[in-house]
Amino acid sequence: MSAGRRLEPTEISAHEYMSLMQRWISDKIDDVKLFPTDPSTVSFAPNASYVSATVLSVPESEDWVGRRSGFPKEFASTCRTIFLQMFRVYAHLYWSHLVDPFYHLNLEKQLNSCFSHFILTATSLDLLCAEDLKPVQQLVDLWAANGTFPPGSKAYSLAHVQSGEQLMQCGLEV
Template sequence: MAENNDLASGDDILASYHLPSPKPLWLNAVYARHIVRGNFMALSARPPTVDMGEWVAHQVVEHWRMLVTFIRLVHDKDETGHTICNGRTCPKMSAGPNHSFTWLNSRLEPVEIPAYEYLSLVQRYISTKIDDAAVFPNDPTGVSFAPYPGASSSPSSPPNSGGGSGPDWVGRRSGFPQNFLDVCQKIFRQMFRVYAHLYWSHFEDPLYHLGLEKSVNSCFSHFILTATTLDLLGPADLEPMQALVDLWAANGTFPQDSRAYGYANLRAGERLLALAGATTAV
C-alpha cells in the first residue's frame, strides 16, 4: 500500500493503523530478523521453462508445508490435553484489535468462530484441495513446460495454450481446472490469515519463547513475496500486517523491484527502524 500522502510522517502513518500500545514484539526491528540474509525473490520467481500452473501449484504446496509446522505448535494438544490456541485465549480468529476473520457456515453465512476451530477448518480445507487430483493433478505425464522462455511471470497473464481455439487459463496445458487460480488465491488468502493470527496472538508465546521468531519471519516474508509476485494477494489482503510489510521494505528484506516493496509505506517502516535503533536487515 503506497503512501497516500507524501507529507505524512512515519508517526502519522503508524497512527492511522491504530496499533495497540505497546506495539507487538514483532514490530520491533530486533525481532523481525531472519535466519539468513538473502533475496527471497530468487525463490519466488518462476523459472522460465516451468509452466505457470505447475509453478503456482508448487508454491501452494511448499508454503502450506512450512506453515503447518507453526500451526501445530499452537493447535496440537500437549501431554495434558490442552492447546495453546483455544476458546479462552482466542475466542475468535483475529489479527489484532482491528481485524477478525469469519467462516462460511452450511448456509453460506459468515460467522465468527474460535481461532482453534478456524485453524481446524483451514487445515481440512487446504489439505482436501491439495489432495484432490481434480484440482492438483498428480499424473507426471501431464506436466508441461512453459511455451517459451519469455513467458509472463504473472498468472494474471496466462500464455497461449497453443492447443487451438477455446478459452485459456493458468495451468490448462498441465491439466489444471479452469478455476485453479481462484482456488489457489483462496488458499493463499487463508494461509495469510493464519500467519496474521500467529503473529498477533502467538508470536511471543510460543514462537519467540521457543526461539522460532527468525524461522517464522523467514517463512512469512518469503510467503509475502511469493503471494504478491504471483498476484495471489493484493494490498487489501495485507492490511492486518501492513506495518510489518512497511518494516521489511524499509530494512531491505523486500527488494525494491518487488511488488511487496511497492505496497509498503516506507516512512512508517523507517520510523519503526528508528524506534528500534536499527537501520539495516539482519
Template sequence: MTPTATDAQQSAEIQQVIKPVPFFFREKYSELIVKGNFMTLAACPALVEEGEWLAHQLVQQNQLLNGNLKMMQEVDTSTRMPLCNQHNCPKMLAGPHTTYTWLDENKWPVEVPAPTYISYVQKWIDGKVTDVAIFPTDTSNNARHPFASQPSTPSVASPTSNPLSQSSAMGSTGDWLGKSSGFPEHFESTIKSIYRQMFRCYAHLYYGHWQDFWDLGAHKPLNTCFLHFINVGRVYGLITNKDVEPMQPLLNIWMAKDFLKADGAA
C-alpha cells in the same frame, strides 16, 4: 470545569499515540534467520511452467506454515493444553479490529475459536491439494502432482463449508494459468483462496502467539517463513494489499530494508 468535546478528542488522540506498539511491529524484532535475496526463492525457473511452479510454491508454503502452527498445537506441560486453545483464543483474531469468521452449512459467517478455525483451514487446504480435479496427477497430460509428498494434517473435525467462495473462472475460452500442465480454469482462483486463508493463520500467530514464539526462541524462523510467504504472494499476485492490512507495519519495515518490493498486488 466541564471537559469539552475537543478535550475528549485530544485525550483519545494522546491515548492512541502512547498505546504500545506490538513487539512484532518493532524493527529490532523483525530479524530473520537467513540473509539473501528472497526474490531468488520466488523466481520461476525458465523451463518450468508457471502453474506448476505455483503449485510447488503452494505446497512448500503450506509445509512451512504447518510447521509454525504445530508449535502452537503442542501441549504445554504446565497447563496440559495447547498453547493455542479455545480459552486463550476464543476467536480467530488478528488484532483489535480484525476477527476472521467461518462460513457454516448455511453460508452464514460464524465466530469460532482460533484452534477450530485453524483446524478447518488445514483440513480444507488438504482437501483441495489432494483433489485431482484441481491438482491433476495424470502425467500423460504433462501434469505432475506436486503434492505427492504432502505431509498429513492433524485429524480434525470436518469443516462445514469452504471458508471463501470461489471466484469465477478466469475465462470460458482461451488460456489460463496452468493450462498447459493440466490444471483447471479455476486453478488460479483456488490457490488465491488458499493463500488468503494461510495469511489469516500467520496473522493470528503474530497477534495471538508472538510472545510464545519469543519464549521458544522461534520468532526469527517465524519472520523468515512469513516474509517468504508474503514475497511469493506479491510476486505472483496471490494476495492483495487489503488482505495483508493487519500485518502492514511489519511489511513496511521489511520494505524499508528492501526485503520486499514496495509495489505489492493491488
C-alpha cells in the same frame, strides 16, 4: 467466522479454524482434478502436440493459467483462496502469539523467515494484493525498510517504506 450475508456468523476458536482450514487445503491439494498428477497430461514444450492441437486452437477468452498442463479453470482462484487462508493463520500468529510463545521460545526469527518468504511468493504470483496485507501492513513496511524485501519485489512495492523507516527509528524490530 462468517459464511456470507445470508448465514449467521459462527464463532470458532483459532485452533478449530486452523484445523478446518488445514483439512480443506489438504483436500484441495489431494484432488487430482484440481492438482493433476498424471505426468502424461503435462505439456510444457512449445511444440508439444497438445499445444498445437488444443491450446492454439482455443480462443484467448477460453484460456487460463495452467490449462495447457491440465489444470482446471478454477485453479488460480482456488490457489488464491488457499493463500488467503494461510495468510489469515499467519496474521493470527503475529497478532496473538508473537510474544508468547514465539518470542519467549526464541522462535520469532523462524516465524519471520517463513512469513516473509510466504509474502514474497504470494505477492509475486498475485495471490495476495495490497488490500489483503492490511492486517500486517506495518510489518510489510518495516521489512521493506530494513531490506528483508528487495526493492524490486512486488512486496516492496506494496509497502510504505517511509512508515517502515519511522518504525525503525523508534527502535522497533521484528
